[in-house]
Amino acid sequence: xxxxxxxxxxxxxxxxxxxxxxxxxxxxxxxxxxxxxxxxxxxxxxxxxxxxxxxxxxxxxxxxxxxxxxxxxxxxxxxxxxxxxxxxxxxxxxxxxxxxxxxxxxxxxxxxxxxxxxxxxxxxxxxxxxxxxxxxxxxxxxxxxxxxxxxxxxxxxxxxxxxxxxxxxxxxxxxxxxxxxxxxxxxxxxxxxxxxxxxxxxxxxxxxxxxxxxxxxxxxxxxxxxxxxxxxxxxxxxxxxxxxxxxxxxxxxxxxxxxxxxxxxxxxxxxxxxxxxxxxxxxxxxxxxxxxxxxxxxxxxxxxxxxxxxxxxxxxxxxxxxxxxxxxxxxxxxxxxxxxxxxxxxxxxxxxxxxxxxxxxxxxxxxxxxxxxxxxxxxxxxxxxxxxxxxxxxxxxxxxxxxxxxxxxxxxxxxxxxxxxxxxxxxxxxxxxxxxxxxxxxxxxxxxxxxxxxxxxxxxxxxxxxxxxxxxxxxxxx
Numbered sequence: 001x002x003x004x005x006x007x008x009x010x011x012x013x014x015x016x017x018x019x020x021x022x023x024x025x026x027x028x029x030x031x032x033x034x035x036x037x038x039x040x041x042x043x044x045x046x047x048x049x050x051x052x053x054x055x056x057x058x059x060x061x062x063x064x065x066x067x068x069x070x071x072x073x074x075x076x077x078x079x080x081x082x083x084x085x086x087x088x089x090x091x092x093x094x095x096x097x098x099x100x101x102x103x104x105x106x107x108x109x110x111x112x113x114x115x116x117x118x119x120x121x122x123x124x125x126x127x128x129x130x131x132x133x134x135x136x137x138x139x140x141x142x143x144x145x146x147x148x149x150x151x152x153x154x155x156x157x158x159x160x161x162x163x164x165x166x167x168x169x170x171x172x173x174x175x176x177x178x179x180x181x182x183x184x185x186x187x188x189x190x191x192x193x194x195x196x197x198x199x200x201x202x203x204x205x206x207x208x209x210x211x212x213x214x215x216x217x218x219x220x221x222x223x224x225x226x227x228x229x230x231x232x233x234x235x236x237x238x239x240x241x242x243x244x245x246x247x248x249x250x251x252x253x254x255x256x257x258x259x260x261x262x263x264x265x266x267x268x269x270x271x272x273x274x275x276x277x278x279x280x281x282x283x284x285x286x287x288x289x290x291x292x293x294x295x296x297x298x299x300x301x302x303x304x305x306x307x308x309x310x311x312x313x314x315x316x317x318x319x320x321x322x323x324x325x326x327x328x329x330x331x332x333x334x335x336x337x338x339x340x341x342x343x344x345x346x347x348x349x350x351x352x353x354x355x356x357x358x359x360x361x362x363x364x365x366x367x368x369x370x371x372x373x374x375x376x377x378x379x380x381x382x383x384x385x386x387x388x389x390x391x392x393x394x395x396x397x398x399x400x401x402x403x404x405x406x407x408x409x410x411x412x413x414x415x416x417x418x419x420x421x422x423x424x425x426x427x428x429x430x431x432x433x434x435x436x437x438x439x440x441x442x443x444x445x446x447x448x449x450x451x452x453x454x455x456x457x458x459x460x461x462x463x464x465x466x467x468x469x470x471x472x473x474x475x476x477x478x
Contacts, residue, residue, distance in 0.1 A: 054456055056400055062426050064352075066371045066403035066415025067161070067210055069240045069262035074332070077265065077325040086324060091316035095301045102300035105320065106293040108327040115330075115338065116239070116256055117249025118279030122288045123323050124314040128237055131257030131276025132167035132204070134289065137310045138255060138280060139202050139231055140171060141287045145308060151230070153198040157186050159211055159407040161237060164204045173201060180409060184213040184364040186221060195228035206235035207251065208369035210407045210415070212349065214241075222252025231255060239263045240419070241346060241370035244339025254281050264326035275322040289313045344420035345370040348427060352418055355431045359438045363410050371417035373410050380412050385441040385448050387412040392459060393440070393451040397433045 057063070063070040081087070089098055109121045125131040136154070143151045154168040155176050165175045176198055178190040186205070194200065203225045207215040215221065225232050234253035240263045242248070248256045260275040261268030268274050280288060286308045294303035302317075333341060346369055353362070353372040360374040376387040391401030391414070403415040418427055440447050450459060 058421075061398045061400065062418075062422060062430055063400040064402045064416045064418050064422075064430065065400060066212075066373070066417040067237060067406070068403065069237075069259075069370070069417060069419055070400075071240070071262075071265055071419040072421040073265050073267050073325075074329070076332070077328050078267075080328050081321050081324050087321070095299075099300055101320065101324075102293050102302070104324055104327055105317070106295055106300055108323055108330070109293065111327070111330050112258065112277060112279060115243065115247070116236075116258070116279055117247035118256060119282045120285045120288060120292065121277045121279040122292065122313075122318075123275070123277050123320065124289050124312065124318040125257065125276035125278055126314055126319050127274035128161075128235075128257060128259040128262075128276045129163040129167055130313065131259075131278050132163055132233075132235065133171055134276075134310070134313045135233055135255040135257050135278045135280075136167055136171035136173065136202070137313070138278065138284055138287045139233065140173075141308065141310050142231070142284055143201055145287075148199075148229075151199045151201040153194075153200050154233075155191065155194050155198075155200055155203040155225075155230075157205065157209070158409050159209045160204060161206070161210065161235060162406075164235060168204065174198075180209075180211070184209065184211045184366065185215055185217055188217060188220060188224070191221065191224055195224060195230060200225065200228055200230040202231045202233045202255075204233045204235055205253075206238050207248075208238050208241050208371075210238070211364055211373055211410075212368040212371035212415070212417075213364060213366055214369055218251045226252065237262060238370065241342055243342040244335060245342055249279075249281060255279070255284065260322055260326040265329045266322045266325040273319050273322050275319045275326070277318075277323070291317070341420050342370070345418075348418040348420060348422055349416070351424070352416060352427055352431065355427075356416075356434060359434055360414070370419070371415060373407070374414045374416065375410050376412040376414060379438070379441055383441050383445045385445050387414050388462075389445075389448040389451065390414065390434075390437055390441070393437050393448045394433065395452040396454050399430060399433060 058070050058072050086101060089101055095102065105123060109123065112121050113119065122134065125134045143149065152172070152174055153176055154173040155178055156164050156168065158177055158179050168175050176194050178194055179187045181187050191203070203221070205215070205221070207218055209215060222232050231254040232252050234248040234256035236248070236256055236258040239258055243263070256279045257276050258279070260266050260277065261273070266275065278288070286306050287310055288306065289312055290306055290309040291302040291304045294301050330338065349368050349370050349372055353368050356374060360376055361378055363373060363375050376385065376390060379385050380387075387404040391404050394401050402417070405413055406415060407413065437448065447453075452458060
């Protein structure tokens with residue numbers, strides 16, 4: 001910018017125009033007065049209040065989105081994270097200026113290690129899938145350091161989240177899929193064959209699985225993988241079922257990512273925000289992303305010293321406002337409260353499982369953990385009503401649809417997760433609505449096939465909605 005530049009400030013009446021002013025370039029001159037709407041305050045308030053009702057969230061109603069753990073987020077978490085002492089910090093400030101935040105990050109690392117059994121966490125990953133990729137890069141670095149670069153295979157069960165094989169492939173691994181047996185467990189015979197046939201770096205597994213079932217053979221699974229020289233990776237998407245009950249590290253998992261935005265009541269959705277910390281056992285700490293928070297005497301600093309680190313995986317130190325919310329949640333609940341969180345999530349899921357098992361097929365008639373799956377395959381065959389139709393009809397009742405068509409091994413699948421924050425009354429209403437919808441499927445199936453009926457938009461073309469989204473009121477009306 002030239003040293004001779006002098007900013008010019010113009011005083012123009014509202015609705016006026018800058019005309020014949022020699023200091024203003026001609027292309028910037030306003031040709032017509034501004035058109036401001038002539039509205040009263042109440043009209044403006046009603047407009048924006050109405051717009052807010054077009055969104056649906058856990059604050060609006062029941063949100064049983066399986067595998068996503070859409071629990072209620074206590075508002076005190078937002079209040080504390082918004083304090084200027086946290087929100088106005090800059091990541092380039094000196095350590096001496098941000099001791100409070102560094103202490104908070106150090107504290108949540110300690111707490112996560114205690115809750116899940118690991119030696120150290122990195123807080124950098126910005127989401128669960130980002131955590132998966134980070135964990136796999138750590139595993140890759142470990143084997144490269146051992147001179148075992150040929151360990152290039154990751155085993156993934158057919159019930160895994162779709163991000164698991166994607167993360168493994170992006171990290172440069174080959175992916176081998178193994179099946180689930182009739183009880184909903186990993187096929188141990190296939191696993192044993194796979195670790196013999198391939199140079200296995202890791203098995204990626206979530207326990208409980210996306211079927212909502214606890215893997216009862218986990219000790220045998222860990223033994224098979226470890227004896228073959230591989231590592232066990234824990235996908236923490238379903239950790240809301242484990243708090244205070246069992247730790248992934250104690251089950252034999254060497255690496256673990258968490259979804260703070262699922263398990264610890266921080267907000268998520270709409271592409272962000274999120275946080276996916278990765279924890280490791282002692283022998284993998286040196287490969288964690290730099291930096292980690294270090295405590296010396298009574299002060300805290302960022303430690304960049306690890307020479308075998310995989311490097312940074314996020315600008316600066318991660319989505320620390322989300323991490324801060326999780327810290328507050330953990331401190332508020334305490335160890336007893338966290339255990340009750342998981343116990344209540346399991347109780348709620350089993351309450352719904354038993355209440356709905358006669359309406360739709362229950363593929364795995366086992367005690368579930370925090371979620372469970374139903375199948376609408378019979379309804380689809382007999383009445384032509386699909387899982388998608390049921391999901392769309394639920395919208396008419398002000399209930400967010402459950403996850404559908406996942407896991408893929410369950411035909412016409414509905415995956416339901418109530419979380420611990422729902423009341424018995426809320427779940428009873430959900431079961432009543434489901435009962436009504438199934439009756440409608442028997443008598444007036446076309447009603448479901450054209451649902452939703454009473455929302456601002458009707459049945460959408462799912463593919464087109466993704467590729468050509470309409471995100472404004474103007475778009476919707478066009």
